[in-house]
Amino acid sequence: MTVKDIPTIGQEIIDEFALFSDWEERYQYLIDLGKDLPLVAPDQKTDDRLIKGCQSRVWLHAELRDGRVWFTADSDAIITKGIISLLVRTLSGQSPQAIIDAELTFIDRIGLKEHLSPTRSNGLVSMIKQMKFYAIAFRSIEQTKSHE
Amino acid sequence: MSVRSEFPILQRTVNGKPLVYLDNGATVQKPQRVIDAIGKYYAHGNSNIHRGVHALSQEATMAYEAARETVRSFINAALPSEVIFTSGTTDGINLVAQCLGDMLQPGDEILLSGMEHHSNIVPWHMLRDRKGVVLKFIPVTDAGELDMVAFRELLTERTKLFSITYVSNTLGTVNPVRDLIREAKKHGTKVLVDSAQAVHHIPIDVQDLDCDFMAFSGHKMYGPTGIGVLYGKQALLEVMPPYRGGGDMIKTVTLERTEYNEPPLKFEAGTPHISGAICLAEAIRFIQQTGWEAIQKHEAALLTKAVDVLSSIDGVRLVGTPKHRSGVVSFMIDGVHPYDAGVILDKLGIAVRTGHHCTQPLMDRFGIPGTIRASFAVYNTLDEIDRLAEGVRKVKQMMA
Numbered sequence: 068m069t070v071k072d073i074p075t076i077g078q079e080i081i082d083e084f085a086l087f088s089d090w091e092e093r094y095q096y097l098i099d100l101g102k103d104l105p106l107v108a109p110d111q112k113t114d115d116r117l118i119k120g121c122q123s124r125v126w127l128h129a130e131l132r133d134g135r136v137w138f139t140a141d142s143d144a145i146i147t148k149g150i151i152s153l154l155v156r157t158l159s160g161q162s163p164q165a166i167i168d169a170e171l172t173f174i175d176r177i178g179l180k181e182h183l184s185p186t187r188s189n190g191l192v193s194m195i196k197q198m199k200f201y202a203i204a205f206r207s208i209e210q211t212k213s214h215e
Numbered sequence: 216m217s218v219r220s221e222f223p224i225l226q227r228t229v230n231g232k233p234l235v236y237l238d239n240g241a242t243v244q245k246p247q248r249v250i251d252a253i254g255k256y257y258a259h260g261n262s263n264i265h266r267g268v269h270a271l272s273q274e275a276t277m278a279y280e281a282a283r284e285t286v287r288s289f290i291n292a293a294l295p296s297e298v299i300f301t302s303g304t305t306d307g308i309n310l311v312a313q314c315l316g317d318m319l320q321p322g323d324e325i326l327l328s329g330m331e332h333h334s335n336i337v338p339w340h341m342l343r344d345r346k347g348v349v350l351k352f353i354p355v356t357d358a359g360e361l362d363m364v365a366f367r368e369l370l371t372e373r374t375k376l377f378s379i380t381y382v383s384n385t386l387g388t389v390n391p392v393r394d395l396i397r398e399a400k401k402h403g404t405k406v407l408v409d410s411a412q413a414v415h416h417i418p419i420d421v422q423d424l425d426c427d428f429m430a431f432s433g434h435k436m437y438g439p440t441g442i443g444v445l446y447g448k449q450a451l452l453e454v455m456p457p458y459r460g461g462g463d464m465i466k467t468v469t470l471e472r473t474e475y476n477e478p479p480l481k482f483e484a485g486t487p488h489i490s491g492a493i494c495l496a497e498a499i500r501f502i503q504q505t506g507w508e509a510i511q512k513h514e515a516a517l518l519t520k521a522v523d524v525l526s527s528i529d530g531v532r533l534v535g536t537p538k539h540r541s542g543v544v545s546f547m548i549d550g551v552h553p554y555d556a557g558v559i560l561d562k563l564g565i566a567v568r569t570g571h572h573c574t575q576p577l578m579d580r581f582g583i584p585g586t587i588r589a590s591f592a593v594y595n596t597l598d599e600i601d602r603l604a605e606g607v608r609k610v611k612q613m614m615a
Contacts, residue, residue, distance in 0.1 A: 090562050095613055122570045123554040144552040189554060
């Protein structure tokens with residue numbers, strides 16, 4: 068399966084959001100994205116996958132398959148979940164190095180930067196950090212393997 | 216109310232809409248006279264206090280001590296020395312936990328309630344871990360009131376301190392503190408009242424209440440952040456050890472030992488928040504000149520309308536239905552996470568608070584992740600409650 072690179076997916080998301088004329092359409096789209104995707108099965112919402120935000124809770128799971136990192140994530144708040152689905156769409160299936168290097172500027176470009184502010188305490192900032200930590204951990208596993 | 220025009224920030228727009236500020240439980244906006252007082256102090260009056268012989272220092276000292284007298288009169292304390300300037304409610308509670316806490320023995324009991332803000336729980340957890348005191352909690356009823364039967368059972372001769380919020384920051388419940396204090400006194404229990412959410416809504420007379428301590432914050436009563444008050448009875452303040460060591464809190468220091476100053480200076484180590492105290496006094500004058508009768512009448516009308524309008528919206532459930540309510544209405548929208556509601560309301564220019572409001576045990580009690588909280592001040596209007604209701608309907612429509 069071929070996966071597009073992060074900047075390409077980011078640009079696709081920017082283009083999609085360019086179709087919306089106001090905040091209401093943007094947020095309605097996010098809400099719909101959030102509703103459509105039951106990203107993590109309820110029995111997998113365990114504490115070891117939980118990232119506690121002050122406002123909303125986020126669950127994140129990652130696996131390494133064929134040199135690529137596959138993320139599943141979820142939240143109890145729908146708007147948070149909508150943004151999560153964009154992040155998963157962008158980063159899941161990428162190589163560890165690409166995830167570590169990812170800048171995710173598209174979030175800013177589509178007018179959702181405020182959701183990634185640390186003061187929002189919605190768990191998203193911690194989630195991106197955790198996604199990068201997974202990528203760093205998986206990269207070191209890969210490097211260890213290649214030296215064996 | 217006509218005072219609205221005195222608050223410049225209320226002229227702002229947010230996300231292109233006129234600001235509807237309903238987060239007064241977190242902090243209250245400042246009238247121009249308080250904002251001006253801050254500038255005036257630094258432009259004309261700035262000096263360190265208490266030891267300077269020069270004119271500026273004497274003026275600043277007089278203004279600072281005049282502010283103490285303004286607070287004394289505002290809460291009807293017997294003496295100005297019973298008014299300690301702190302950094303806020305949290306600081307005041309920590310002061311009592313530290314200083315009175317030092318005088319407690321392992322096994323002594325401290326009574327709290329299930330509706331306390333984290334700032335009236337965590338300092339006691341820390342004291343329990345330090346001193347081996349035992350914490351007890353009055354349960355909260357479904358209506359969001361204290362379980363009075365349990366209160367009387369939990370209160371015993373072992374209860375050395377009872378620390379209770381006057382008004383719940385999450386539910387708006389006004390606790391019957393006068394009656395609670397009277398009960399506590401029968402057991403010789405000392406009482407600390409957390410008045411952070413009360414002091415700008417309800418006139419306070421510490422002598423009439425007969426509490427031993429009361430803590431509140433300047434920024435929730437139209438004053439600056441970083442300044443607060445701990446009221447304490449003189450006799451207790453005299454026997455309590457000091458909180459922090461430093462300048463101003465001493466009489467004499469040799470290399471071997473320190474002789475402490477008298478209260479309140481014993482508890483005000485270092486350079487205090489001089490401008491904060493002076494501007495807090497200005498905020499008190501704002502409240503006094505607006506008048507309690509006008510404030511209470513207007514705020515009661517806001518609350519009545521908020522409760523009526525919100526509870527008439529299909530799918531909206533009030534969290535806490537206390538008989539006596541002040542300042543706050545908390546609610547949930549069926550099937551909607553409070554965070555999502557908060558985000559959409561913000562887009563509409565409406566500032567509410569969502570989440571657990573630093574009362575996680577209370578949220579656990581009601582089995583909810585958080586609430587949407589609208590909290591009011593004297594400058595809010597009845598029209599703003601209509602804007603909130605429209606916003607809630609918009610949230611429901613978008614989330615449907």
